[in-house]
Amino acid sequence: xxxxxxxxxxxxxxxxxxxxxxxxxxxxxxxxxxxxxxxxxxxxxxxxxxxxxxxxxxxxxxxxxxxxxxxxxxxxxxxxxxxxxxxxxxxxxxxxxxxxxxxxxxxxxxxxxxxxxxxxxxxxxxxxxxxxxxxxxxxxxxxxxxxxxxxxxxxxxxxxxxxxxxxxxxxxxxxxxxxxxxxxxxxxxxxxxxxxxxxxxxxxxxxxxxxxxxxxxxxxxxxxxxxxxxxxxxxxxxxxxxxxxxxxxxxxxxxxxxxxxxxxxxxxxxxxxxxxxxxxxxxxxxxxxxxxxxxxxxxxxxxxxxxxxxxxxxxxxxxxxxxxxxxxxxxxxxxxxxxxxxxxxxxxxxxxxxxxxxxxxxxxxxxxxxxxxxxxxxxxxxxxxxxxxxxxxxxxxxxxxxxxxxxxxxxxxxxxxxxxx
Ligand SMILES: Cc1cc2nc3c(=O)[nH]c(=O)nc-3n(C[C@H](O)[C@H](O)[C@H](O)COP(=O)(O)OP(=O)(O)OC[C@H]3O[C@@H](n4cnc5c(N)ncnc54)[C@H](O)[C@@H]3O)c2cc1C
Numbered sequence: 001x002x003x004x005x006x007x008x009x010x011x012x013x014x015x016x017x018x019x020x021x022x023x024x025x026x027x028x029x030x031x032x033x034x035x036x037x038x039x040x041x042x043x044x045x046x047x048x049x050x051x052x053x054x055x056x057x058x059x060x061x062x063x064x065x066x067x068x069x070x071x072x073x074x075x076x077x078x079x080x081x082x083x084x085x086x087x088x089x090x091x092x093x094x095x096x097x098x099x100x101x102x103x104x105x106x107x108x109x110x111x112x113x114x115x116x117x118x119x120x121x122x123x124x125x126x127x128x129x130x131x132x133x134x135x136x137x138x139x140x141x142x143x144x145x146x147x148x149x150x151x152x153x154x155x156x157x158x159x160x161x162x163x164x165x166x167x168x169x170x171x172x173x174x175x176x177x178x179x180x181x182x183x184x185x186x187x188x189x190x191x192x193x194x195x196x197x198x199x200x201x202x203x204x205x206x207x208x209x210x211x212x213x214x215x216x217x218x219x220x221x222x223x224x225x226x227x228x229x230x231x232x233x234x235x236x237x238x239x240x241x242x243x244x245x246x247x248x249x250x251x252x253x254x255x256x257x258x259x260x261x262x263x264x265x266x267x268x269x270x271x272x273x274x275x276x277x278x279x280x281x282x283x284x285x286x287x288x289x290x291x292x293x294x295x296x297x298x299x300x301x302x303x304x305x306x307x308x309x310x311x312x313x314x315x316x317x318x319x320x321x322x323x324x325x326x327x328x329x330x331x332x333x334x335x336x337x338x339x340x341x342x343x344x345x346x347x348x349x350x351x352x353x354x355x356x357x358x359x360x361x362x363x364x365x366x367x368x369x370x371x372x373x374x375x376x377x378x379x380x381x382x383x384x385x386x387x388x389x390x391x392x393x394x395x396x397x398x399x400x401x402x403x404x405x406x407x408x409x410x411x412x413x414x415x416x417x418x419x420x421x
Contacts, residue, residue: 001159008037008163010332012150013170014136014177017046018301020170021119022321023328030329034128035162037152039135043117047196047281049308050224050233051209053315054094054107055395059322060154069108069120075223075230076106078207079390083264085213085369092390097397107394108211109224111198111231132361134160139167139180142325146338147295166328166339167296170321175302178288183298186414188285190307190363191240192322193247195255196279198224201272202232214261215369216242218309221265237308240283250352251278254361284308292345295338299324303348306359309366310393316352316353323347358392378411385411
């Protein structure tokens with residue numbers, strides 16, 4: 001028998017990752033009745049590179065969780081180093097684009113198990129009702145077809161229905177909310193798979209996150225706590241069509257073999273304990289046709305994702321959650337009709353247009369190893385462009401920064417053959 005929650009909520013949020021927890025926190029803080037559902041129990045691991053954008057720190061401040069995140073001893077990354085398939089490298093620092101704000105000079109990195117638990121606890125403390133072990137399977141509709149709640153399977157109580165004025169789908173890649181609304185635009189074209197593990201004993205760590213490139217694969221390495229011999233996140237991303245079968249035959253063996261593709265990385269991981277649990281994920285390219293319909297909005301990865309290379313997903317989840325929460329409050333306040341968050345959709349589109357375009361441009365380079373070599377070699381000779389690129393992918397500066405005269409001229413001038421070392 002299906003049980004029904006006695007009182008409808010103002011908002012049911014499906015998924016308590018960064019996007020869902022932030023929407024729940026902000027709307028509950030504004031006095032709305034909010035129900036936050038997740039199929040998992042927290043803390044829970046999540047496949048991710050664990051590195052926040054530098055610009056995420058002020059967002060954590062506004063959410064009221066920065067102190068808790070800093071108390072979890074995150075690593076502070078001063079920038080990123082990118083190593084090309086042929087071995088040359090460039091690095092960029094956030095400092096130049098931090099506008100004198102100390103909080104923006106570094107990016108925080110900590111395991112998602114810790115970050116997400118902090119956000120969920122803050123949503124609960126703000127007044128959201130949290131129900132874990134609740135797997136949402138379908139949507140409820142009113143007589144006019146607007147979304148009016150969700151159907152779920154509660155691990156403890158069986159089938160259950162929750163009614164709400166607004167449903168927020170924050171349920172990540174291949175969102176069930178997006179699928180039930182038929183809002184997924186198409187199956188993934190960019191088909192990549194990832195393996196993530198957490199290790200100690202990495203040699204030669206500095207204050208930078210690292211991306212190592214190989215043919216049709218890349219490996220991200222970053223400390224995710226402060227102190228000596230910190231826990232590090234190692235995430236391998238590979239082309240699914242080339243390597244999917246090998247990976248499926250055994251992730252640990254595949255990961256060990258793949259490390260050998262990155263000549264600078266392999267010796268530094270020789271003493272690392274690679275027997276830790278491995279999380280697999282992918283593919284990631286799940287665009288949506290729309291992110292709002294009567295009675296429902298999609299936020300975070302559920303609203304569409306492309307590729308994890310630039311590592312901006314957590315920032316984008318939090319930033320779009322902030323906009324969604326603001327527009328949800330406004331719509332629910334203005335009318336009793338099922339809310340349609342059109343302004344949220346437009347503001348989200350404006351926010352993400354530039355970063356998505358850059359991600360596609362970067363992917364076009366990564367897909368061609370020889371071009372990646374050329375690009376990295378050129379950027380290595382144009383440090384101002386390198387800083388700008390790292391600042392843009394750290395969400396400190398808009399994408400158009402890369403087209404402005406100082407960084408671009410620097411790239412063109414210093415990339416000229418006669419200037420190459
Ligand atoms: C390999 C990899 C590396 C990445 N590295 C980085 C990085 O370094 N930095 C960065 O900023 N971003 C990174 N990202 C992206 C980042 O992980 C995501 O963008 C971010 O997690 C999005 O948050 P979210 O809240 O939208 O979704 P999620 O974090 O996926 O949360 C969704 C939640 O919904 C729950 N859920 C799902 N389905 C249901 C259901 N039917 N019923 C109830 N609950 C449900 C899940 O249990 C989960 O808790 C990476 C992604 C990948 C795959």
